[in-house]
Amino acid sequence: MSTAPRKRTRAASVPPFAKILRRHLGCDPASIAIVGDSFPLRAIGDLQLAVDDWLRVPGRRREMVGVVTDRHVVRLGALASPPPSERKHGWAADVGPVEYSAVPLADGGSLASVERGLLLLSDGDARLAILVAGPCGEPYIRQVRVEVGAATQPESERFLQQLRDGMRRRSIFRGRSLSIGADRQGEMEVRFQALPKVAREDVILPPGVLERIERNTVRFTHHAEALHAMGRHLKRGLLLYGPPGTGKTFSAMFLASQMPDRTVLMVTGRAVGLIEQVAVMARQLAPATVVFEDVDLIAEDRRTTQNACATPVMFELLNAMDGLAEDADVLFVLTTNRPEVLEPVLAARPGRVDQAIEIPLPDEACRDRLIARYGEGMRLALTDHAAVIARTAGTSAAFIKELLRRAALIAADASPGAASPEVNDGHVRDAMQEMLVDGGSMTRTLLGVAGAGA
Structure with missing residues (x-):
């Protein structure tokens, strides 16, 4: 939602937001401790849910104030204590309506999420001011900035960490099936994807093949707590290989059906340059399953990725798999029609893929x-x-x-x-x-x- 530029308000003795912050926080707004963080724009719904979750505790309250400005970047510090130039020429930001964004949900509905606004939170005697500053129609701004102000820095840092934890726990993507791609600017694009429900009897494979797939995936998930207690790592990699059309992707859909509590990330070809971001997202939404189809194409791709120049993208994937903590419950399912292309790459990075299972032509x-x-x-x-x-x-x-x-x-x-x-x-x-x-x-x-x- 965009905001039309407005003329600056005439200079006044007290900046409008300084007055609001002084009243709410009970201290000089120029002295408040501010900490902040930036999140991908796709996380704006998670932020809304995290704040709503915090407010469910009895006694907590929220007041919201809109921020209207013709500036692309809004900072809580500038609202609390504007620079001297604004005292002469007029304040750059004024009080106005709170701006929202309709965030699509998996069920086809949407979640009204604050995209720009000042949230004044109360928890007993504790007071917090939260500035949410999203793009509001600016196409080149791809993040939402969140800044927390309080009387002391520990208070600000503690609440910001609570927000981060709440966003991971309440994410709109958790436990969903997602298609991970890239837009024209190369930024990660996440869409909900409806996967077919596949019953065990629908998977027709030679004797023993499906059992081996289940043992390396479904059984791991079933015994995750026991394995963790025994010091066994939970992250794992499974390679399904065989001729085209034999059921590799169908087997991956079966796994998604059998482990419905896991977040499923289906990575499309345009997202191969975002492997590190995919791995980070999988860790945040764990337990998660990441599916890379036709991974042999990645093995031959030597494009420049985010952190390497002319390095095979497959190495980036294997390094991302290796970089996850041992207790991260993330399953990587890789499929290929050409295992001979992958073998030299996998041999150079042993231990990333735990099991390779052939999906043969039907007998x-x-x-x-x-x-x-x-x-x-x-x-x-x-x-x-x-x-x-x-x-x-x-x-x-x-x-x-x-x-x-x-x-x-x-x-x-x-x-x-x-x-x-x-x-x-x-x-x-x-x-x-x-x-x-x-x-x-x-x-x-x-x-x-x-x-x-x-």
Whole structure:
């Protein structure tokens, strides 16, 4: 919310905010102790919730005063004791309406959060003044500044730390699924992402594979307290590798469903230069799961990152993983179609990834289950089921899903007007011809067919 520039108020004997602060704090505003901190703009909702949480204690009160100014930067010290030039030409800030920002929430609603205003807090005899100074329409300001003023420095520092703790504890992002990207200026962009609920029976993998994934993730979370008590570290890295379309991302979605109390950070390609910020956010929102898809692309990326010049971004990721405290309950899930690209990098930084698990192409039993799974809701009438299973050898789960979708389309074309046409062997055979032969090698590659590029 922006504020139109205003002319400075005429000089008066007492600056307007100095008078307000003297009345509230009960001391000379020029002598108050001020401490401050800057937070990412995305944390403005967390700040609002932290203040609201503090006010829930009986006896605590809040008064809010708006700050109107044509200056881009507002400081509590300047409000309390304006420079001499303002005494001559007029005060740069005046009392006005409190400005709010509507912060989107995971449920589709919004949280009205103070973006610019002076909060006068009371807790018994204790008095505090909190200045919240956000961008208020200035696009190049990407942070919100919070300054705390009190009669003594320990009081100011103590409350600012309470705010930091409350923001971490009450964050609007905690326990949510988030998509982490970057905007055009390269700044971190965080959006809520609705992930599908994946049941265990929906994950179709060869025997033992899902159990190994669970043991290195779900079981760790289940026994986190016991492991911590035994001095075992909680941070861990899991690499899922295998051909395209075999279910690596789907397995990551399954883990998110099985550990609903964890914050999930899905890192997109544009955020690879923000790895350190992602790691910091994961630590603050722990327990957390960070998912990097197609991490082989990161391994080959030698762009300049925030703290290194021409260093492979994969090293930045591994260093960020290593930099987390041993007791940080953060799980990194990395996926790749090309493990051979990653192996030299991982060998140069041993210990960051604790377990690598192959997600192979589905075997005969898995293909049978996949046909049944993706055939749900269809009138599937196959007279030679075994032939379909045999013909799909070397294909991925993604291929089988698309195969049945194409067969359903062909059946619908053959029976115009039918509400639910029957899908028979011929429809499946035609769909397979279209995908394996007519579509060429590129289609086969896109659908994860073994040896498609040969």
